[in-house]
Amino acid sequence: MTKKIRTVSILLIVVIIISAAAAVSSVANREVKAVSGVAMEANSVSYVLIRWDRVKRADGYYIYRFNPEAENGKGKYERLGKAEGGDNCRYKIKDIPGASVYDIKVNAYRKYFKKEYESKSAQEVRVYSIPDALQVCAFSGGRGVLSVEWEIAENLAGYEIQYDKSSDFTEPALLDIAHGDTRNISVDGLNPGDTYYVKGRSYLTDKDERIYGEWGNISSTVINKKDLNIGTINPNKPMVAFSFDDGPAFTYDGKNSTEKILDVLEKYNVHATFFMVGDRVNDETKSLLQRELALGCELGNHTYSHKHYGENVTVADISKASERIKKYCGKSPTVFRCPGGKLTADIRNECKKEGMPLAYWSVDTEDWKSKDAKKIYKNVINQAYDGAIILMHDIYPETAEAVEKIVPKLIEKGYQIVTVSEMIEAKTGNPPKPGQQYIDSETINNHTK
Numbered sequence: 001m002t003k004k005i006r007t008v009s010i011l012l013i014v015v016i017i018i019s020a021a022a023a024v025s026s027v028a029n030r031e032v033k034a035v036s037g038v039a040m041e042a043n044s045v046s047y048v049l050i051r052w053d054r055v056k057r058a059d060g061y062y063i064y065r066f067n068p069e070a071e072n073g074k075g076k077y078e079r080l081g082k083a084e085g086g087d088n089c090r091y092k093i094k095d096i097p098g099a100s101v102y103d104i105k106v107n108a109y110r111k112y113f114k115k116e117y118e119s120k121s122a123q124e125v126r127v128y129s130i131p132d133a134l135q136v137c138a139f140s141g142g143r144g145v146l147s148v149e150w151e152i153a154e155n156l157a158g159y160e161i162q163y164d165k166s167s168d169f170t171e172p173a174l175l176d177i178a179h180g181d182t183r184n185i186s187v188d189g190l191n192p193g194d195t196y197y198v199k200g201r202s203y204l205t206d207k208d209e210r211i212y213g214e215w216g217n218i219s220s221t222v223i224n225k226k227d228l229n230i231g232t233i234n235p236n237k238p239m240v241a242f243s244f245d246d247g248p249a250f251t252y253d254g255k256n257s258t259e260k261i262l263d264v265l266e267k268y269n270v271h272a273t274f275f276m277v278g279d280r281v282n283d284e285t286k287s288l289l290q291r292e293l294a295l296g297c298e299l300g301n302h303t304y305s306h307k308h309y310g311e312n313v314t315v316a317d318i319s320k321a322s323e324r325i326k327k328y329c330g331k332s333p334t335v336f337r338c339p340g341g342k343l344t345a346d347i348r349n350e351c352k353k354e355g356m357p358l359a360y361w362s363v364d365t366e367d368w369k370s371k372d373a374k375k376i377y378k379n380v381i382n383q384a385y386d387g388a389i390i391l392m393h394d395i396y397p398e399t400a401e402a403v404e405k406i407v408p409k410l411i412e413k414g415y416q417i418v419t420v421s422e423m424i425e426a427k428t429g430n431p432p433k434p435g436q437q438y439i440d441s442e443t444i445n446n447h448t449k
C-alpha cells in the first residue's frame with residue numbers, strides 16, 4: 001500500500017466515526033422518556049384533575065383517551081388535550097357529566113428541528129367524575145307496597161336506596177341494587193296508610209371500591225290501602241299499553257317473531273298483553289306463554305280459531321280459548337279482545353262470567369296491512385299518548401323489527417310500557433271491570449250490536 005492511499009483511508013475512517021457520533025447524538029437529542037406517576041389528583045361531579053411526574057427535557061405533554069367505539073369497535077387512543085411546557089404536569093378535564101369514566105395515557109413530547117417527538121406510552125390510568133346526586137321518586141304500586149324509581153346514567157354500577165317512616169332517616173332500611181341498568185324497585189309487606197320517606201345515592205366502581213355520589217332528594221308517599229297489582233309502575237307518569245293480537249307466532253326458518261318481541265320486552269323490562277288465538281296454543285308454542293308470564297306480561301283471549309269474526313263470535317269461541325290457554329300454561333287469560341273489535345251481548349256476558357274485561361284499542365299501527373317496520377314505528381311514535389292502547393300483531397317479523405326501535409324511543413319520550421290491566425289499574429286506581437270494554441285508559445264503550 002502506498003503512503004497516499006493509507007492517508008486517504010485514515011481520513012475516510014475519521015469522517016465515518018464523526019458522522020456516526022453526530023447521528024447518535026441527534027437521536028439522543030430528540031428522545032424523551034416515558035411519563036410516569038400518572039394519577040387522578042382530584043375530581044368532582046363535573047371535572048377530573050390529572051397529574052404526572054415531570055419528564056426531563058420534555059417540551060410538553062399530550063393527554064390521550066381510549067375511545068372503545070373507534071375503529072369499528074376495536075378501540076383507539078384519541079388525543080384529548082395538551083399541556084404545554086415541561087413543568088406543566090397537570091391537566092383538567094372539565095364541564096363533564098357525573099360518573100364520566102376516562103381511560104387515560106400521557107405522552108411527553110420534545111421539539112427538535114421543528115419536528116415533535118413523543119415518548120412511548122406508559123401506564124394507562126382510569127379516572128372518573130363523581131356520580132351526580134340521585135333523584136328518586138317514591139309511590140305506592142299496591143296494597144302495602146312501596147315503589148321507588150330513579151334516573152339511571154351511563155357507567156353507574158349500582159344504587160343504594162334508603163327508606164324510613166321518619167323524614168330524618170333515624171332507622172332506615174337499605175336496598176342495595178348492584179346493577180347499573182335497574183331503574184326501579186318495590187318492597188311489600190308495609191303498613192297501608194303509613195307514610196314513607198325515600199332517598200338514594202348511586203355509585204360507580206373503581207377496582208373493587210365503590211365511588212358514591214351524594215344522597216339526593218327525599219321523596220315521600222303514603223302506602224296504598226287498595227289491592228292493586230301495578231308493581232313498579234308510576235301512576236303519575238305517562239304510560240301506554242302494548243297489545244299483540246293473533247299469536248303466538250309459529251317458528252319459520254328458525255325465527256319466531258313472538259320470541260323476538262319478548263327479547264325486547266325483557267331487555268327493557270317492560271310489559272305487554274298478548275291476545276292469543278286458542279288453536280295456535282300447543283306443545284310447540286306453550287313455552288312462549290310461559291315466558292310471557294315469567295316476564296310479567298298479560299295473557300289475553302282472542303277466540304279459539306279467529307274464524308268467527310265480529311258479531312259472529314260465539315260463547316264457545318271464547319270459553320274454548322280460555323280452556324286451551326289454561327291447559328297449556330296453567331293460567332287463564334285475564335282480558336278479552338274480539339277479532340274485528342265488535343261487542344255483542346253474548347260476548348259481554350261470557351267475559352263477565354269468566355271475569356275478563358274487554359280491550360279495544362286507540363292506536364292502530366295497521367301492521368297487518370303495511371308489513372313495513374318503518375311505517376309501524378312511525379304510527380306508534382306519532383300517535384302514542386298517555387293512556388293509549390296500542391294494537392299490533394306479534395305474528396309478523398316486521399312488527400318484531402319495529403318493536404326493537406319503538407320500545408327505546410317510547411322510554412326516551414318518558415313513557416312506561418305496560419299491560420292493558422296494569423294501565424287501567426294505575427290510571428283509575430281500580431282493576432278493570434269484567435265485561436267492561438276499554439278503548440283507552442279513560443274511555444269505556446259497552447255498546448253492543
Ligand code: ZN
Pocket residue numbers: 245246302306339340
Ligand atoms: Zn285478530
